[in-house]
Amino acid sequence: MTRHSLISTVLLLALLLSGCGGSSGSAAPPPPPPPVDVITKAEAFQFLNQATFGATEAEAQRVIDMGYAAWIDEQLQQPASLQLPFLKSLPRPMFLFELQDDRADIWFRNVVYGNDQLRQRVAFALSEVMVVSQLGALIEYTYSLADYYDMLALNAFGNYRDLIEDVTLHPAMGVYLSMLGNEKPNPALNIRPDENYARELMQLFSIGLVELNIDGSVKLDTLGQPTPTYDQSIIEGFAHVYTGWNYAGAPSFELAFPNDNNQTVPMQLYPSFHDTGSKKLLRGITLPQGQTGGQDLSGALDNIFDHPNVGPFIAIRLIQRLVTSNPSPAYVQRVASTFNDNGAGVRGDLAAVVRAILLDPEARPDIPMDLDGKLKEPLLRLTQVWRAYNATSASGRMPFAGAYIFFGQGPLQAPSVFNFFTPFYAPPGEIRDSSLVAPELQIATEFQNTLVTNYLLFQALGLTSEATGLGEDDVFINIDQEMAVAADTDALVSMVAGKLLAGQLSPTLETEVKGMINRIPDTQAAIRVGEAIYFIATSPEFAYQR
């Protein structure tokens, strides 16, 4: 991957222009030296906002020193920061839902402080594809939710085939999409297998509704119509596959009840509740009758894993979470091809997929384009501010369970299996009229944006190292450095812009922030600082991930 610095672009232009004269007599100039692959601070920020929970100046310097690929390689080796061990270290409350605040606490601390930033970012992306949620039946299964998230983090750089098996057999998913306790048909009672998991694993976690080309575009038949990937009979085939599973270690299927232990270990097959008939799968494959539940599951997940849609489907979803809302077909194809074969003949290597996403020329563009990037997820705007300002609380904890209210998002807190927003959301106006999408804008309503803006006001002016009377769990940002330069408007704005925007402040924002700060007397240093952080953190340019 070559990269043009601004200087080399100017040189190239000069060469092209000087060539217009067509002077054939002059000797060819010596070829210019190859451009030096220097990473700017802005480029490092762009990369880190794709790969972490928020760029910081310190991490940007490491990227500049190491280069992108070495940074990724280092991250791939980082062990996962986990949640369940922390929850298990706490006293067991009367009701497990009381630990949901602690689950938020350990999630925030892992994503703000963890060394496994890339792993955590990918795990969060996966948690928005293979959704389970605290909102609903799992409110009382806090250990299970934490373990599910840990499972995603542990699989983030593993193989997709292992991931979907771990997702399928996880009791959190079993409860959420009701595969747990799903039993073989009983025609006398008009009971047939539950279709919930069968449907959503295919529609939302793996292949989608219609056949795709490898570049993610919809395959059209000769009449210009899309081809459905499955029909109701295939849903029913998979629904029969997913019968006979329940909490592990119970005396029987009927006596399988949740407890602290079995909600964090894979579900177990109870063979007499598994349907042993043949089962229709995708692409003309039928599982023979008489197989065990394990054989059926393995065959069914292989059948899904082998579907050509999985590569482009997962490529689009991960690219959208990490890099851009509207990847080009070529970008999708490059990533999907890596999914199909990591270069060593392995299909489904997620580490290779993540690497391909982040090192792609479209993620590392030479020249910024109008359509590059995406809106930051609201929650990631908060974590970026917290990371840039070494946020902490008096207790050291971050149990900000109210994040869901203010930001419309929280870890494993989606309103349904369809996540906080759909990959296809196109707001009315310019974006929709251009046939583009902007998923994050689905939750950027007038209402939610007001809440986010207000929270960032509280954060910048009320929840800082200068504030007094904070609760012991109130997460505050450290503004010591800003306080030291608070009287110097230019230095103050430059410092905040450097931490949040890599110094790339638009003229309008710069004028307005400075104008506002200059209205506030030097004696009110913390307010001067707070105004600078508030205006920059709520600006459209900060909401935008380049």
Add this chain to the structure above:
Amino acid sequence: MTGVNRRYFLKAGSAATAFAACPGAAFSQGIGTSAPFPDYKAMVCVFLFGGNDSFNMVVPRSNAEYNVYAASRQNLAVPQADLLPINPLTSDGVQYGLHPSMPGMQALFENNRAAIVSNVGPLIRPTTKDQFFQQSVPLPPQLFSHNDQQDQWHSLKGNTQSNTGWAGRVADLIRTNVAGQQMATNASLFGNNLFQSAHETIAYVMGPTGPIPFEAFSNSGDPNDLLYQQRLAFERIVNANYSSIYERGFAEIQRRAVAAADQVGAAIANAPILNTVFPTSQLGIQLETVARLIAVRDELQMQRQVFFVAAGGFDSHDNQNQDQPVLLGGVSAAMSAFYDATVELGVSDAVTSFTQSDFGRTLTSNGDGTDHAWGGIQLVVGGAVRGRDMYGLYPALAIGGPDDVGGGRMIPTTSADQYAATLARWFGIPDAELDIVAPHIDNFGTRDLGFFI
């Protein structure tokens, strides 16, 4: 450089084809006249996310039909003796009852204030079981899928690429008639939705309790007021030109939020306290806010409003017998409180609330719940409603019966287009423009189901 020739495909089809597929795109004159409406009307869509198992909401009560129902539903059947009797004015020879958790809705029905629309769902053409299996008529794509069927109810788009909702098209059609309104015709208390999405108008999304203010903004007009200056600076920032389409999209929402929080926020702050007591459920809170907004309709110069409120949790794959009384009881309590509030405000004849939901559910069980199906039953409530009657055919509930495409999935015999067209006509859309609201209405014999007086 890869950016220059990017083609975008995530939204199938180009903007041009999307426009061409939408019959509403060509209109430009609104409703034929730009005269203001002489009256006020509001529609309130109560969306039940997840797919309401509505064949347990309205149940046959007479013995023969109940026995068929009970044989199909097995352990999910509501006990016959528990059903709340209702007595439709037009009898199909069968007696019916409501789910025992719905006494409020029973009273509304028996007092002529609620109508039942039976076996309604997305259709492109009338469809028989044979036609379904022979695929000899076009069908809405991705039947039984949540988001696709929600989109069908919201948009009535059938198999086109339209990305507007039917309430959005209604708002577009009347936009010149309601030019003086201080707030958008479409308001949502439950987030963005396709239902209210439009070409010419933009829905306003507020919170369940209404708009909230931007903190530390003042509207004083005093140049020495720091909070006024703060607001002006914020507005100049979101009004600036941005190079990225995403920044522009974000800034536009911020602009709308600042403007609406002032106007609507000020109006609702002056709204009277209602005597009607609403349940403190998600739906109750939203409907109370709608009632308060209706109370200040004159202050905001509103003539036509469409509100979107919703409740979730209807996707009863398991624990249905435990969850359903809470879900249906919640709908009944909130909708009947809302009706009472419209009476208190003196607007009960001008306000109609109605349900929509992803789909009905399988009559068969998966053990302790049900799966995704198709046709279902909806409720329409208001003083203008020709209540105490059932519109559309209540299907035979036998498994394998004439309307069952498998597992007790009912083919709708009334289309969502007919349902929407009936509501839109009451709202003031002329007959000639109903096909813009309900694109497939001409495929169905009856354009007006008759549930308005």
